[in-house]
Amino acid sequence: EIVMTQSPATLSVSPGERATLSCKASQSISSNLAWYQLKPGQAPRFLIYGASTRATGIPARFSGSGSGTEFTLTISSLQSEDFAVYYCQQYNNWPQWTFGQGTKVEIK
Amino acid sequence: EVRLVESGGGLVQPGGSLRLSCAASGFTFSTYGMNWVRQPPGKGLEWLSYIAHSSSAIYYADSVKGRFTISRDNAKNSLYLQMNSLRDEDTAMYYCARATRDGYDVWGLGTLVTVSS
Numbered sequence: 001e002i003v004m005t006q007s008p009a010t011l012s013v014s015p016g017e018r019a020t021l022s023c024k025a026s027q028s029i030s031s032n033l034a035w036y037q038l039k040p041g042q043a044p045r046f047l048i049y050g051a052s053t054r055a056t057g058i059p060a061r062f063s064g065s066g067s068g069t070e071f072t073l074t075i076s077s078l079q080s081e082d083f084a085v086y087y088c089q090q091y092n093n094w095p096q097w098t099f100g101q102g103t104k105v106e107i108k
Numbered sequence: 109e110v111r112l113v114e115s116g117g118g119l120v121q122p123g124g125s126l127r128l129s130c131a132a133s134g135f136t137f138s139t140y141g142m143n144w145v146r147q148p149p150g151k152g153l154e155w156l157s158y159i160a161h162s163s164s165a166i167y168y169a170d171s172v173k174g175r176f177t178i179s180r181d182n183a184k185n186s187l188y189l190q191m192n193s194l195r196d197e198d199t200a201m202y203y204c205a206r207a208t209r210d211g212y213d214v215w216g217l218g219t220l221v222t223v224s225s
Contacts, residue, residue, distance in 0.1 A: 034211030036153075043112075043217050044153075044203065049210035087153055091211055095167040099153040 002026055002093050006086075006100035012108040019075040021103045023088035028068045032092035035064055035073045038102075039084045047086075048073065075105070083107055110134040110214050112204050117219030124194050128219055130187035130204030135214075138162075138182035141207035144189045146200040147218075154200075157189065158207065172198075194223045 003026040013019045023033065035048040046055045048064040051071055061076040075082055088100045116128040130142070144156040157178040158167045166178055177190040187204050199222050205212035 032210075036212075038147075038153075041217075044205070044212075044215040046211060046213045046215075049208075053210075055213065089153075089211060091209075095155075095158045096169065097155055097211075099155070101152040 001096060002029060002090050002098055004088055004090055004098055004100035006088060006103045008103060009101070010104045010106060012106050013078050014108045015080060016077050017108075019078055019082075019105055021073040021075075021086055021105070023066075023071040023073070023100050025069045025071075025090055025092075029090045029092035031067045032090055033064070033066070033071050034089045034091060035062075036087045036089065037082075037084045038087065044087075078105070110206075112206065112214055112216035114202060114204055114216045114219035117202060117221045119222045119224065120194055121225050122195060122223055124223070125190070125192045126194065126221060128189040128191065128202055128204075128221070130189075130216060132185045132187065132206075135206075137180075137185040141165075142180060142187045143205045143207055143212060144176075144178060144187075145203045145205050145212070145215075146198075146221075147203070148197070148200040151200075156202075159187070191221070194221075196223050199223045 005024045007022045031051040033051045037045040052064045063074045085102045085104045087102050091097045111133045113131045141160050143158045159178045175193045179188045201218040203218045206214040
């Protein structure tokens with residue numbers, strides 16, 4: 001099983017600042033990585049796939065990078081609606097597409 | 109509007125059974141693989157099961173293999189998860205999610221399952 005490790009567990013950021021979230025895979029997954037946003041009472045939201053491609057309707061302030069084993073999600077200027085928990089997911093190892101444990105982005 | 113709506117959650121005793129449903133609308137359900145994913149309280153997401161668009165391929169996580177059964181009815185645009193021999197650790201929010209080759213692009217709001225005596 002491919003283990004996904006996210007850091008930090010919690011990130012405290014002020015509105016308007018940049019947030020940088022890390023995700024590491026236990027083995028190479030090429031660019032087969034997705035990012036999701038979870039907020040209480042809402043359906044999880046598909047943000048990024050292919051490590052760097054924004055899903056339909058996702059604002060340009062969200063960007064993804066990386067390949068192999070190390071990946072980053074950057075939110076360039078945090079808006080109030082961006083405070084949430086973010087999960088990375090590898091989809092290199094069909095069908096067990098494993099998730100990281102999540103990073104909570106909270107208001108500083 | 110593309111939409112997934114889960115139902116069927118609730119309180120069940122350990123060892124009991126529950127059947128979850130996921131109603132799809134706004135897209136051609138019969139052309140997509142579907143998944144069940146859960147999130148225990150205070151924990152991360154866990155993939156549980158996948159079913160191909162025609163039910164020709166089905167997979168399970170080891171944690172639920174032999175206890176949970178995924179199925180679908182394309183005529184009713186519905187996905188199901190039959191959960192038997194439930195344990196305390198199965199307590200979670202259960203989501204259905206549409207599969208693409210690059211991740212799960214549509215999710216429902218989830219349905220809460222609580223296993224407790």
